[in-house]
Amino acid sequence: xxxxxxxxxxxxxxxxxxxxxxxxxxxxxxxxxxxxxxxxxxxxxxxxxxxxxxxxxxxxxxxxxxxxxxxxxxxxxxxxxxxxxxxxxxxxxxxxxxxxxxxxxxxxxxxx
Amino acid sequence: xxxxxxxxxxxxxxxxxxxxxxxxxxxxxxxxxxxxxxxxxxxxxxxxxxxxxxxxxxxxxxxxxxxxxxxxxxxxxxxxxxxxxxxxxxxxxxxxxxxxxxxxxxxxxxxxxx
Numbered sequence: 001x002x003x004x005x006x007x008x009x010x011x012x013x014x015x016x017x018x019x020x021x022x023x024x025x026x027x028x029x030x031x032x033x034x035x036x037x038x039x040x041x042x043x044x045x046x047x048x049x050x051x052x053x054x055x056x057x058x059x060x061x062x063x064x065x066x067x068x069x070x071x072x073x074x075x076x077x078x079x080x081x082x083x084x085x086x087x088x089x090x091x092x093x094x095x096x097x098x099x100x101x102x103x104x105x106x107x108x109x110x111x112x
Numbered sequence: 113x114x115x116x117x118x119x120x121x122x123x124x125x126x127x128x129x130x131x132x133x134x135x136x137x138x139x140x141x142x143x144x145x146x147x148x149x150x151x152x153x154x155x156x157x158x159x160x161x162x163x164x165x166x167x168x169x170x171x172x173x174x175x176x177x178x179x180x181x182x183x184x185x186x187x188x189x190x191x192x193x194x195x196x197x198x199x200x201x202x203x204x205x206x207x208x209x210x211x212x213x214x215x216x217x218x219x220x221x222x223x224x225x226x
Contacts, residue, residue, distance in 0.1 A: 004155075033213065033214075035214075040218075041218060041219075042202050042204075042216030042217050043156070043216050045213045045214060045215065048212075048213060056213050058213070090155055090156065092156075092214075094212070099212075100146070100161055101206075101214060102158065103148070103155045103156040103157075103158075104155050105154060105155040106154075106155045108153075
């Protein structure tokens with residue numbers, strides 16, 4: 001049983017560019033959340049998707065957007081990249097709204 | 113608003129010694145509480161969770177945690193630490209009141225001396 005997978009593992013972009021990160025949830029899971037983890041910090045909640053809709057959003061600007069597909073996989077898009085967007089981006093999946101979230105290995109984004 | 117405080121940024125213990133990592137939370141309803149562990153450059157692995165019921169919960173790798181509502185705490189313990197336990201540990205709070213979004217503490221870095 002595959003766990004949560006994310007791609008790519010690493011990414012380097014320059015300021016002003018746009019980036020798309022991808023996540024496939026654990027089998028049987030229908031809810032996907034995205035978190036940003038800056039160096040030396042705990043993960044911070046970006047948003048959560050369920051039934052292809054954004055169900056909840058954290059304190060992140062509109063430059064951060066997402067999408068969930070019918071197969072429950074998800075994308076995180078970040079526009080107009082800033083140096084401060086450099087971080088580990090973690091995807092987590094769960095079944096419904098009352099279960100445990102399982103995390104993927106993350107995508108490390110470096111903005112130069 | 114929900115929040116988590118992990119007062120200890122770094123902890124060093126000798127292999128075989130006992131371990132306690134502190135976690136205090138703030139949450140307006142019945143909390144769901146979690147401990148995750150992160151090795152360098154890796155994602156988060158769930159150690160244990162508390163949803164309801166018995167306030168002493170057992171997890172993987174010999175870890176346990178106790179939920180104390182009166183103290184708003186959920187401290188992680190292990191009776192005998194192994195060198196492979198060296199990692200960063202995160203406490204998190206969530207719940208249906210918040211749509212189960214997780215709020216994490218800043219983490220405790222554990223170093224194990226041989």
